[in-house]
Amino acid sequence: MAFLATPAWAQNPADCQAAPTNMGNAGYPRVCPDNTVMFKLLAPGAQEVLLQPHVGESGNGLGEGPFAMTKGEDGVWSITLGPVRNGFHYYHFVVDGLPVSDPGSDGYANSFGTNDLRGLVHMESGLEIPEQGVDFYLPRDVPHGVVQELWYKAELSGEYRRAYIYTPPGYDQDLSTRYPVLYLQHGGAGGERNWVEEGRVSFIMDNLLAEGKITPMLVVMERGVGNMAQTAQNQTIPFDVPTYTEYDRGSRQLFAQIVVENLIPTIDGRYRTIADREHRAIAGLSRGGDQAANIGLANLDTFSSVGIFSQGLGAFVNNPAAWNGGVLSTPAVNEQLDVLWVSNGTVEGGYPAIKTLHDTLTTIGVEHVYFESEGTAHEWLTWRRALYNFAPLLFKS
Amino acid sequence: MAFLATPAWAQNPADCQAAPTNMGNAGYPRVCPDNTVMFKLLAPGAQEVLLQPHVGESGNGLGEGPFAMTKGEDGVWSITLGPVRNGFHYYHFVVDGLPVSDPGSDGYANSFGTNDLRGLVHMESGLEIPEQGVDFYLPRDVPHGVVQELWYKAELSGEYRRAYIYTPPGYDQDLSTRYPVLYLQHGGAGGERNWVEEGRVSFIMDNLLAEGKITPMLVVMERGVGNMAQTAQNQTIPFDVPTYTEYDRGSRQLFAQIVVENLIPTIDGRYRTIADREHRAIAGLSRGGDQAANIGLANLDTFSSVGIFSQGLGAFVNNPAAWNGGVLSTPAVNEQLDVLWVSNGTVEGGYPAIKTLHDTLTTIGVEHVYFESEGTAHEWLTWRRALYNFAPLLFKS
Numbered sequence: 001m002a003f004l005a006t007p008a009w010a011q012n013p014a015d016c017q018a019a020p021t022n023m024g025n026a027g028y029p030r031v032c033p034d035n036t037v038m039f040k041l042l043a044p045g046a047q048e049v050l051l052q053p054h055v056g057e058s059g060n061g062l063g064e065g066p067f068a069m070t071k072g073e074d075g076v077w078s079i080t081l082g083p084v085r086n087g088f089h090y091y092h093f094v095v096d097g098l099p100v101s102d103p104g105s106d107g108y109a110n111s112f113g114t115n116d117l118r119g120l121v122h123m124e125s126g127l128e129i130p131e132q133g134v135d136f137y138l139p140r141d142v143p144h145g146v147v148q149e150l151w152y153k154a155e156l157s158g159e160y161r162r163a164y165i166y167t168p169p170g171y172d173q174d175l176s177t178r179y180p181v182l183y184l185q186h187g188g189a190g191g192e193r194n195w196v197e198e199g200r201v202s203f204i205m206d207n208l209l210a211e212g213k214i215t216p217m218l219v220v221m222e223r224g225v226g227n228m229a230q231t232a233q234n235q236t237i238p239f240d241v242p243t244y245t246e247y248d249r250g251s252r253q254l255f256a257q258i259v260v261e262n263l264i265p266t267i268d269g270r271y272r273t274i275a276d277r278e279h280r281a282i283a284g285l286s287r288g289g290d291q292a293a294n295i296g297l298a299n300l301d302t303f304s305s306v307g308i309f310s311q312g313l314g315a316f317v318n319n320p321a322a323w324n325g326g327v328l329s330t331p332a333v334n335e336q337l338d339v340l341w342v343s344n345g346t347v348e349g350g351y352p353a354i355k356t357l358h359d360t361l362t363t364i365g366v367e368h369v370y371f372e373s374e375g376t377a378h379e380w381l382t383w384r385r386a387l388y389n390f391a392p393l394l395f396k397s
Numbered sequence: 398m399a400f401l402a403t404p405a406w407a408q409n410p411a412d413c414q415a416a417p418t419n420m421g422n423a424g425y426p427r428v429c430p431d432n433t434v435m436f437k438l439l440a441p442g443a444q445e446v447l448l449q450p451h452v453g454e455s456g457n458g459l460g461e462g463p464f465a466m467t468k469g470e471d472g473v474w475s476i477t478l479g480p481v482r483n484g485f486h487y488y489h490f491v492v493d494g495l496p497v498s499d500p501g502s503d504g505y506a507n508s509f510g511t512n513d514l515r516g517l518v519h520m521e522s523g524l525e526i527p528e529q530g531v532d533f534y535l536p537r538d539v540p541h542g543v544v545q546e547l548w549y550k551a552e553l554s555g556e557y558r559r560a561y562i563y564t565p566p567g568y569d570q571d572l573s574t575r576y577p578v579l580y581l582q583h584g585g586a587g588g589e590r591n592w593v594e595e596g597r598v599s600f601i602m603d604n605l606l607a608e609g610k611i612t613p614m615l616v617v618m619e620r621g622v623g624n625m626a627q628t629a630q631n632q633t634i635p636f637d638v639p640t641y642t643e644y645d646r647g648s649r650q651l652f653a654q655i656v657v658e659n660l661i662p663t664i665d666g667r668y669r670t671i672a673d674r675e676h677r678a679i680a681g682l683s684r685g686g687d688q689a690a691n692i693g694l695a696n697l698d699t700f701s702s703v704g705i706f707s708q709g710l711g712a713f714v715n716n717p718a719a720w721n722g723g724v725l726s727t728p729a730v731n732e733q734l735d736v737l738w739v740s741n742g743t744v745e746g747g748y749p750a751i752k753t754l755h756d757t758l759t760t761i762g763v764e765h766v767y768f769e770s771e772g773t774a775h776e777w778l779t780w781r782r783a784l785y786n787f788a789p790l791l792f793k794s
Binding site: 023024025026043044045046095096097098099100101103105106107109121122123139141144146147148149150151152153160165171172173175191196202203223225272 | 420421422423440441442443492493494495496497498500502503504506518519520536538541543544545546547548549550557562568569570572588593599600620622669
């Protein structure tokens, strides 16, 4: 990918479109027909303003950065980048050394990246680059489901937690129909709204249904950590990374319990599900792929299918301590899984590790579906494509 | 209210709680038992950091500000404010003149206030101060409804728009029950998630239902502007206030049409509503109160009740051009309205104007309910209380 290959700064702003990820009526960032993007920040007092693509997104579609912005006489700093890859990209500005969100962008739960050693979840800025001729993740004129926000009490953590549940069109019109359920996890340093906002889960599922490609199902999205209030309480200084790391590890174990012992019974009690293992799958991206594998494979009486998006876990396949005593280390698992899915973006930093997982499973003889998203990195276009191709495989037996 | 009345900076952070409005595991802001609040920002390179309470929130519970923060040797800027009023308060930091969000806070759609002449909607920071012994807006162990996110096509603007619909517990369990609908608007420079996030609408409605105080109803929340994409397109420089103002005015007219011609038919077509004027109400806060009055009173064949929260519109009561030809200027309107509601926070800047509306209506002989929220300003605790007291009056005839 080439940056600033064309003199994009000479484009007429009127030819370019405010990004769909912007707040309300914010005019910038602005996406031009050639996929260059114009950014602006009003910061008259600043000495240096950088645009920093999200560091965790290896092979970021915006480029690696940071990119120095240029100050105008009106105090507005500007930069034009691109052509930028289609899809969704996280970024922020760095003003005289301070990472700040773009006030023109809506907020998306993510970290500011590992470069500033924060490790916490913030409202990061995001940029959607519309993809010409591709609309599988956009609203079409087809029947639309809804995403329901449900607060429920997780007895294990003593907290009220928020879950999002996609219900397909018609869910509330026929009480005789029951549905299988896909549990779908976000990545590290994200949140339970990621799949709704960045992932466009409802549009993808609506479109798949309209195309007749999937069995109607519910999709449940929760926060991939355990007790948040307690951990926040333990944060006595801002941005304490070691505490975060410990938190993340301990919290994951609790989260796994919460899913099986609190969340699933809540969903099965409240929604018209088919409450057996054959009609329950779990998937996730990045850290959520790790969780899908760990929770799913350790609970094969609860789940029959597992989707691992953009997570390289090859080294763990033969580790007896991992994944339910190394369940993936023998083809016997083929009898226990309906679908095992591994997917990858061809330009993501973790590509070799994820490919290794695929190769290792192949060598062992563990049946699985391997999918590559062409030309995309550790980013939402990879995961939208993964979901679009994974969901049709589920609940077919 | 006194600030820094106690040496709060001497408190042990362990005695204080991470605010419930924080992102994930962020430890700051931190609320202490005496309602003082500790803020922190890591900004080693900054020369000056201010904490700026939201300027639009007249009588802000955090104080008027801006408040100068103090730099520590670790590059962390700190301030302790308070005792702070209970409820939800918007704020941001100003770092060497640049308004920035607090990375420890979740993002809440609002403006940065009028002082910086931006006039746009950003992800502003927010702080919730728990109220001892008060939980009408918190999740209790009662049956919980859900908030549904629905994308629908508004033919008038050609856009897919997002609406939120609260459905009470049991909505999807008995297809023979139909429900009245309250249309509930956010304020200026806000968004359609404000009532869900800051307003806690689902908990308030759940609790009112569990207390047997309300008729089960749907609550529909939409964005209070017309065509957002077109207006963003017109923003060729950042933070163009005159354009925003024009946008706001023109857009409001379009929005009023969208509500009546697109949104209501969508809701009545999709949800099990009782689709007549007797079972339809409209309310809103601040600019949304203006919209509730303008849309509701101009469409008395569509709505039977109107709620005006924290909006002073006294001057318009006798203006024949306003409100359906001055419909409020004569007691004849009493026959057309089931509930007309006017409410106020006793310490909000607009108190006199809102009180004038109440007095004027009383003088004319227009029946209405007037409610004052004791000791609160133009803020969410005022509006949570308003909703909690307004909803029980609806759909009783």
